[in-house]
Amino acid sequence: MTNLKPNAAEIKENLEIKLSRFFGCTSAEASKEQLYKATAMTVRDILTEKRGNFKKKVNQTGGKRVYYMCMEFLLGRSLKTNLCNLGLDKDYEEALSAMGYTLEDLYTCEPDAGLGNGGLGRLAACFMDSLSSLDYPATGFSICYEYGLFKQKIVDGIQVELPDVWLPGGDVWLVPRTDRVFTVRFGGRVHEEWKPDGRMEVIYEGAEELEAVPYDMMISGSDSEGVSRLRLWKARSIQNFNMGLFSQGQYARAMEEATNADAISKVLYPADNHTEGKLLRLTQQYFLCSASIQSIIRDHMSVYGTLDNLADKVAIHLNDTHPTLCIPELMRILVDEYFYSWDRAWEMVKEIFSYTNHTVLPEALETWNEDLFRLKLPRIYDIIKEINERFCREAWQVFPGNWQRISKMCVVGYGQIRMANLAVIGSHSVNGVSKLHSTILKDSVFKDFYRLYPGRFDNVTNGIAHRRWLCYSNPKLAGLLDETIGTGYRKNPVELAEFAKFADDPTVLERFRAIKHENKENFSNHLYRRAGIRLDTHAVFDVQIKRLHEYKRQLLNALNIIGIYLDLKDNPDLDIRPQTFIFGAKAAPGYQMAKRIIQLLCMLQKEINNSPRIREKLNVVFLENYDVSTAEILVPSADISEQISLAGKEASGTGCMKLMMNGAITLGTLDGANVEMQAAAGEENMFIFGLTAAEVEQLWLRGYRSVEFYSNNNRLGRIMAALNIGFGGESFADITTYLLGGAYGIADPYMCLADFESYRLAHESCIKAYGDRARWTRMALLNTAASGHFAADRSIREYADRFWHIKPIH
Ligand code: 26Q
DSSP: OOOSSOOHHHHHHHHHHHIIIIISOOTTTOOHHHHHHHHHHHHHHHHHHHHHHHHHHHHHHTOOEEEEEOSOEEEEOOHHHHHHHHTOHHHHHHHHHTTTOOHHHHHTTSOOEEESOSHHHHHHHHHHHHHHHTTOOEEEEEEOOSBOSOEEEEETTEEEEEOOBOHHHHGGGOEEOTTSOEEEEESSEEEEEEOTTSOEEEEEESOEEEEEEEEEEEEEOSSSSOEEEEEEEEEEESSSSOHHHHHTTOHHHHHHHHHHHHHHTTBOOOOSSOOOOOHHHHHHHHHHHHHHHHHHHHHHHHHHSOSTTHHHHEEEEEESSTTTTHHHHHHHIIIIISOOOHHHHHHHHHHHEEEEOOOOOGGGSOEEEHHHHHHHOHHHHHHHHHHHHHHHHHHHHHSTTOHHHHHHHOSEETTEEEHHHHHHHTOSEEEESSHHHHHHIIIIITHHHHHHOGGGEEEOOOOBOHIIIIIITOHHHHHHHHHHHOSHHHHOGGGGGGGGGGTTOHHHHHHHHHHHHHHHHHHHHHHHHHHOOOOOTTSEEEEEESOOOGGGTHHHHHHHHHHHHHHHHHOTTOOOOOEEEEEEOOOOTTOHHHHHHHHHHHHHHHHHHTOHHHHTTEEEEEETTOOHHHHHHHGGGOSEEEEOOOTTOOSOOSHHHHHHHTTOEEEEOSOTTHHHHHHHHOGGGSEEOSOOHHHHHHHHHHOOOHHHHHHTOHHHHHHHHHHHHOBTTBOOHHHHHHHHOOTTOOOOTTOHHHHHHHHHHHHHHHHHHHHSHHHHHHHHHHHHHHGGGGBHHHHHHHHIIIIIOOOOOO
């Protein structure tokens, strides 16, 4: 039995035991890294014990469980969250200080678990935190990638990708469960054989078999009994080794099978909002789905001994279409292995699955080549064909004769397998991640499906783990909140609204302002240590942190910066407020335009840095390797939050919520969650500009001619000329061509120039407002107060009540 609430003396003793057992040393001899590992191991023991207790309770009460399927979990570091959530941070601090260390020292030893690209993966991680904090019985499933999202190096302004080796140091949280291994099958041929007892048997010939080995990570809730489990699968070949070949001296061939398996859990695909129809990605997806569904079935059978009540006890959530093969995989197991009739199995499947869509960009909608699919997954292919045929018959009843419409909705068509259609057809609920996005899904992407299944479509606006992103990463602001509104908001984030009562209290405002300044100092010190860059903390911190994508329009921000730069070049004495533009962004390795935009930002940074007089007023900083841990330091220090995507393109955004909660003011378009943030905080507390989603649609239909916006605008003319000449010795004439349209006049589909003037003006008013410190601080405080709605606790309750039908286990 592990003590769940050890005191400092007991913690010290536990640490000495771990150090001696695993490193053969005492705390006096241990390195910081060894002490970090020993600390993490003791916390892992507590988590495992707590999880055991929780699981027992779930089994006794027979509560329904949710399984969250996702190809990505962007966890970041775990030690701090776990200690804080377990309420053990003070005792550990005391124990460690006796050894000459602080917790902060140890936190930085932990590598980020970067098993995700961006928003979707971080959302999954935030949801795990809320699930356990609210005592819902939950398991997340994903892949234990050996390398997470690449590490970004900037060399002469160009992004270079390096492998992200996270496991040495990150592995302390993983508990291998070699007793829970499953087999996953690929390729070969299948045929059906009818047995004398009337059952059908599926015979596989020549299939490749791999093993899926689970590594479990425990995620504790805060002030709760719940502990969620994140089960990450590693692939390994069954015959690690072909002894026959080896004996004949063919060593290399003997190893071949092992390498194939290794590739599956080797590396995360680094594309965000973009699909690549690569065979390895399909293999990864099915590997995740098959292993997880088998694991769910095994768990269920061990408690209930039958699958008849599966739909009453199990909810499975598909986080985007990436794990959609869970649907045919569950059909396969129910029909082929447990001999349920097709109809019965299909009813169960629809009750069990729910699906969230995270994007409307057409290039991100997943499709697979039918031939490739059939070769790799022959049985799953047959099942999908059957689902498709039955669906077409059903749709025919509703839209008789309307083949055009049905062919758009079906799963298999034009040689492609369409994952989004499969996810909609096989789930009882489909949701978008902000009100605007969910409306767009009903009106356009899934318009026909919405006519067929109107009750299936819903919205759950995203939310963030407010304990991580406010309480733990901004302890000073959390302290002020504790003093003013009490600590209730930690458990119940809507109580943040109480903070609005202090919007006119000069003492609270002054403390709020001082905290922001201290956080800016803190970030600036961090940047100095990391990159040798010193920032003026009295300058406005204007922050755009997110993946680099054309639709997110980092380029629009850059154009405005160039404008300011040209003004200052003309007149270095210009009286403007010092502004520091901070960017953090990774580009998908094959995404050339995104990489060019990074280069533009870096070259601007370089050129401005070389002009001492301009540098005092205008600064550009491109952060190398922006990740979760960097965000935790930067977000509390931001003054302005740039959320400037073309309206209708950003499904929700979650960075916007983190920044809002920490008192940054949004400068944004009416896109994604910005719309709801504005409704919550009040129009007067945000800076909104640009075309609305409806206006974008109209302009698109009419034909976007960027030249119209350019020829009427002198400033833009100068900016384009400057781009042509270039910065830091590099011309960006290709970007001018992109913005204005090349030989065929096809210009930037994200319409930067259409929104430029309104962006520039909004930015100007924003900077002006910053000059009025009392007004600004009041606005910032009201943003924090209005941010409670954007906590993941609220999102998770909505999912639990509306889609999963699960209850907390207290
Ligand atoms: C698909 C197939 C093959 C390879 C890669 C992919 C792939 C991987 C990641 C496709 C998309 C993603 C990630 C998408 C994503 O992060 N979307 C974001 O989700 C957030 C959470 O809901 C939203 O807030 C953002 O608006 C949305 O862009």
